[in-house]
Amino acid sequence: MIKPLLLWVGLLGLSPTLSAQTEPAARQAIGAATPYAAEFAAAYQQYPTVPRGVLEAVAYTQTHMRHISPNEPTSCTGMPLPSGVMGLFADGKGYFRENLRLVAKLSGIAEERIVEEPGSNIRAYAAAYAQLLEQLQLPADDVARHQPVLIALSELPLAPDEVNGFARGSHLYSVLSFLASPENQQRYRFPDYQLDLPAIFGANYRVLSAGSTEVSARGVQGGGQQFDPSGSTYSVVASTDYGPAITDLTTCNYSSRSGTAVTHYAIHTVQGTYAGCISWFKNCSAQVSAHYVVRSSDGQVTQMVTEANKAWHIGSENPYTIGTEHEGYVDDASWYTTAMYSSSAALARDIVGSGYGISGLRTFYGAATTGTFSTGGCVKIKGHQHYPNQTHTDPGVNWNWEKFYTLVNNAPTVSTLTAASGTVYDAGGAAGNYGDDVRQCQLIAPTGATSVSLTFSAFDLESGYDHLLVFNGSNNQAPLIGKYSGTTNPGTLTASSGKMFLEFRSDCATTRPGFAAAWSSTGGSTGCPTDSYESNGTLATAPAIGVNVNNVAYICPAGDVDWYKFTSSSTNNNLNITLTNVPVDYDMELYNAAGTLLYSSTQPGTTAESIVYNGAPAATYYVKVYGYNNNTSTSAYTLRVATQSVAWRAAGSALVAASSTAELERPAVKMTNPVAVGEQTWLTVTGYEGPAELGLRDTQGRPVGESTHAEFRAGQPLGYTLPTGLRPGIYLVRVQLDTHVQTLKLLVQ
CATH class of the missing domain: 2.60.120.290 (Spermadhesin, CUB domain)
Structure with a gap:
C-alpha cells in the first residue's frame, strides 16, 4: 500500500522561504546530451535538498522533458494542456488542481516566466519541491518518503474515490520507476536510491505494474487484484472486455449504443499523461471518455468504458467505434514507445477477435500525416484524424502506421x-x-x-x-x-x-x-534431387509413362511443372489417375491430345489427388502435376494411371467397379453467377444424379466455412447457400461428384 499521503488545508499559504545549502562538490553535472541538462544542473545547485534525478523523473513523466508551449495542439478529449518542461497546469477547467499557481507562490517566480521560459519552469518546480521538503521535515536522501511532495505538486485531484486514487498511484509509480531504473541512473547521473517498489506500493504494486487495467463501478482491477488506496483486503476481479486490462470504468461520460453495431476502432493521443487522462475521464463535467488508455513507459492498459457502451471520443462517429487514448503528445515521437505499440496492437488484436467483424487486414498502413483526411469506411482500424467530421489530428505524423499494421497482423502465412x-x-x-x-x-x-x-x-x-x-x-x-x-x-x-x-x-x-x-x-544451387523425367515442363515435352505402375518424381525447383502422357486402349478404357505421397499441396489435371482440359483434382494440403474418367476413348492423354501457389519440395510424389475394362465409381475414399452405362457419361456442372452476399447460387448438372459435396475456397485455395453435402436430382437446380459473414469478392466453388471434382469461379457482390 502507498504510504499515507500528508495533505493539509493551508498548503497554498506556505511561505516561499528557500533552502540555501551549497552543492556537494562530488556530484557530477548531468550529461550534455540530456534535454535541458544545464537548467536541471543549475536547479540542483541552487536547491541541493532536491534529490538528483527527481526533476528529470517528474519532467519525463509529465512531458518527456519537452517544453509545452501555449501553441501545442489541444487534446481531442478536451483535457487541459500543461505548461513547460515540468507540465504545470494554469487552467484545470474546474477539475485538475492548478499547480502552476502553487509552484509560483512557493518559488516566488512569476507565472508568466514559468510558462514561457524552460529554465524558470524547472527552477520554480525545484524551489517548490525544496520548500515542501523543509515544511514537512522530510529527509532529502529518502526519496521513498517524498510521495506527499510529489502529490502536492501534481495537478491530479485529491478526491478520495478509487479512480483518482489509482491515478495518483500511477503518477507516483511512473516517477519512482524512472528513479529505480539503472539505465536512467547512468544516463542522468543520479544515484541508486534503493527503491523497493513492491514494498513502497504494497498490494497495489501488482495493479500499478500490471500489463493492463480496467476501471468499473467496482473500482480498479489489474494483475488479478483490485486497487485499494485505503489498504483494505483486495478482491480478484476479471476484466469484462479486454482480459489483461485494469478495470477502472467511469461512472459517467458514456451512453448506450442504442443497437448500433461496432464496426471501427479509433487510435487517439491524449495530449497529456496517462494518470491525468484516467482522472479526467472520471470528471463528469468533462463530457468525454474513451474505452481504453495506454501508458507510454510500459504499455499498461486501463479500461474506462465497456465496449458494449458508447464512449464519447470521436463526436458523430461514437456510435460505431471503440476508442483508445495513448499517453503523450502528437508532436513528440518519444511517447510512442515499443512497449506502447506492442500493448496497443495486442489490444487491437483482441478487438479483431471479439466478433465485431473488424479485420486486422483493414488496419491503416499509409503514411503518417498532419491534418485530417477521411479514409472511408473500408479502413476499420485508424486514427482520429482519419474519420469524417473531425478537426483533431491525432495520432499525427509521429505514429508509425506500418509498424502498427505489422504488429496487429503478427502471424501471416x-x-x-x-x-x-x-x-x-x-x-x-x-x-x-x-x-x-x-x-x-x-x-x-x-x-x-x-x-x-x-x-x-x-x-x-x-x-x-x-x-x-x-x-x-x-x-x-x-x-x-x-x-x-x-x-x-x-x-x-x-x-x-x-x-x-x-x-x-x-x-x-x-x-x-x-x-x-x-x-x-x-551463389546457390537448386538443391533438387535427380528427376529422370526432366525436362518435362510442357505438354510437347511430356515423356510416356506406363499404366498400372507407380511413377516417382519431384516438383523442384519452385515453378516446376511436370507433364506425362499415356495411351488408353479400347478395352481398358476406364481411367483412374491418382497422385499420392503428396509432400505439400500439389494439384493434377487431365488433358486430351489437343491440349483441352478434361478433368482436374485440387484437394487442399497433402490430401491425395484423384481423377476418374470412365469410358475414355482410345487415345493419348496428358497428365499435368504442379504445385499449388508454386509449392515445391525435395520429397517425391507418386503418380499412377490405372485402367480396367469396367467403370470406376467412388464409394467413400475407395474406388470400385460399376457397370451402369449412365456412369460412363461425363457430368458437367453449371452455376448461376454472380450472386449477392447472403443469397444462394444455383447449380445444375447434366449426365449425373446422386450425392455431391460442395465447398467454398478463396482465391488462394483456402477453405471458407464448412463443406455441404447435397443430392443432385435430374432436371432440378440445387441451391447452395453461401457461408455467413462472407465478404464481396471472387471465390471458388468446389463440386465433388462420385466421378470427379469440378471447380467453378463465383463472383460475390
Missing part, C-alpha cells in the same frame, strides 16, 4: 520458395484477378544464394489502395526495397542479402489483374 529460379504471382494466380482483403507473404530464399533478382513481366494493382512491399531479407522487418502500387512496372529488383520477402496487400474493394515476376539467384 508465409510461402517459402527455395529454388534457384521460378515465377511468383499475386493471389489471383497466373490468369485471375486477386481478391479483396488479401495479405499474401512469399519468401524467396534459394539455397545458398548470395543475391536474388526479381523481374516483373506484369504489374497492375489498384493505385493507392493495393500495394506490393518488397524487403531485402527474410521478413517484413528487413530493409524495405520498395512499396509499389498502380500500373508502373517496378522492373528488376535485387536483394543483396540472398533472400527477398514479398508482401502483397489489397483493400476491401476493386480488384485488378495483379503481378507476375520471375526470380533468379546467384
Whole structure:
C-alpha cells in the first residue's frame, strides 16, 4: 500500500522561504546530451535538498522533458494542456488542481516566466519541491518518503474515490520507476536510491505494474487484484472486455449504443499523461471518455468504458467505434514507445477477435500525416484524424502506421520458395484477378544464394489502395526495397542479402489483374534431387509413362511443372489417375491430345489427388502435376494411371467397379453467377444424379466455412447457400461428384 499521503488545508499559504545549502562538490553535472541538462544542473545547485534525478523523473513523466508551449495542439478529449518542461497546469477547467499557481507562490517566480521560459519552469518546480521538503521535515536522501511532495505538486485531484486514487498511484509509480531504473541512473547521473517498489506500493504494486487495467463501478482491477488506496483486503476481479486490462470504468461520460453495431476502432493521443487522462475521464463535467488508455513507459492498459457502451471520443462517429487514448503528445515521437505499440496492437488484436467483424487486414498502413483526411469506411482500424467530421489530428505524423499494421497482423502465412529460379504471382494466380482483403507473404530464399533478382513481366494493382512491399531479407522487418502500387512496372529488383520477402496487400474493394515476376539467384544451387523425367515442363515435352505402375518424381525447383502422357486402349478404357505421397499441396489435371482440359483434382494440403474418367476413348492423354501457389519440395510424389475394362465409381475414399452405362457419361456442372452476399447460387448438372459435396475456397485455395453435402436430382437446380459473414469478392466453388471434382469461379457482390 502507498504510504499515507500528508495533505493539509493551508498548503497554498506556505511561505516561499528557500533552502540555501551549497552543492556537494562530488556530484557530477548531468550529461550534455540530456534535454535541458544545464537548467536541471543549475536547479540542483541552487536547491541541493532536491534529490538528483527527481526533476528529470517528474519532467519525463509529465512531458518527456519537452517544453509545452501555449501553441501545442489541444487534446481531442478536451483535457487541459500543461505548461513547460515540468507540465504545470494554469487552467484545470474546474477539475485538475492548478499547480502552476502553487509552484509560483512557493518559488516566488512569476507565472508568466514559468510558462514561457524552460529554465524558470524547472527552477520554480525545484524551489517548490525544496520548500515542501523543509515544511514537512522530510529527509532529502529518502526519496521513498517524498510521495506527499510529489502529490502536492501534481495537478491530479485529491478526491478520495478509487479512480483518482489509482491515478495518483500511477503518477507516483511512473516517477519512482524512472528513479529505480539503472539505465536512467547512468544516463542522468543520479544515484541508486534503493527503491523497493513492491514494498513502497504494497498490494497495489501488482495493479500499478500490471500489463493492463480496467476501471468499473467496482473500482480498479489489474494483475488479478483490485486497487485499494485505503489498504483494505483486495478482491480478484476479471476484466469484462479486454482480459489483461485494469478495470477502472467511469461512472459517467458514456451512453448506450442504442443497437448500433461496432464496426471501427479509433487510435487517439491524449495530449497529456496517462494518470491525468484516467482522472479526467472520471470528471463528469468533462463530457468525454474513451474505452481504453495506454501508458507510454510500459504499455499498461486501463479500461474506462465497456465496449458494449458508447464512449464519447470521436463526436458523430461514437456510435460505431471503440476508442483508445495513448499517453503523450502528437508532436513528440518519444511517447510512442515499443512497449506502447506492442500493448496497443495486442489490444487491437483482441478487438479483431471479439466478433465485431473488424479485420486486422483493414488496419491503416499509409503514411503518417498532419491534418485530417477521411479514409472511408473500408479502413476499420485508424486514427482520429482519419474519420469524417473531425478537426483533431491525432495520432499525427509521429505514429508509425506500418509498424502498427505489422504488429496487429503478427502471424501471416508465409510461402517459402527455395529454388534457384521460378515465377511468383499475386493471389489471383497466373490468369485471375486477386481478391479483396488479401495479405499474401512469399519468401524467396534459394539455397545458398548470395543475391536474388526479381523481374516483373506484369504489374497492375489498384493505385493507392493495393500495394506490393518488397524487403531485402527474410521478413517484413528487413530493409524495405520498395512499396509499389498502380500500373508502373517496378522492373528488376535485387536483394543483396540472398533472400527477398514479398508482401502483397489489397483493400476491401476493386480488384485488378495483379503481378507476375520471375526470380533468379546467384551463389546457390537448386538443391533438387535427380528427376529422370526432366525436362518435362510442357505438354510437347511430356515423356510416356506406363499404366498400372507407380511413377516417382519431384516438383523442384519452385515453378516446376511436370507433364506425362499415356495411351488408353479400347478395352481398358476406364481411367483412374491418382497422385499420392503428396509432400505439400500439389494439384493434377487431365488433358486430351489437343491440349483441352478434361478433368482436374485440387484437394487442399497433402490430401491425395484423384481423377476418374470412365469410358475414355482410345487415345493419348496428358497428365499435368504442379504445385499449388508454386509449392515445391525435395520429397517425391507418386503418380499412377490405372485402367480396367469396367467403370470406376467412388464409394467413400475407395474406388470400385460399376457397370451402369449412365456412369460412363461425363457430368458437367453449371452455376448461376454472380450472386449477392447472403443469397444462394444455383447449380445444375447434366449426365449425373446422386450425392455431391460442395465447398467454398478463396482465391488462394483456402477453405471458407464448412463443406455441404447435397443430392443432385435430374432436371432440378440445387441451391447452395453461401457461408455467413462472407465478404464481396471472387471465390471458388468446389463440386465433388462420385466421378470427379469440378471447380467453378463465383463472383460475390
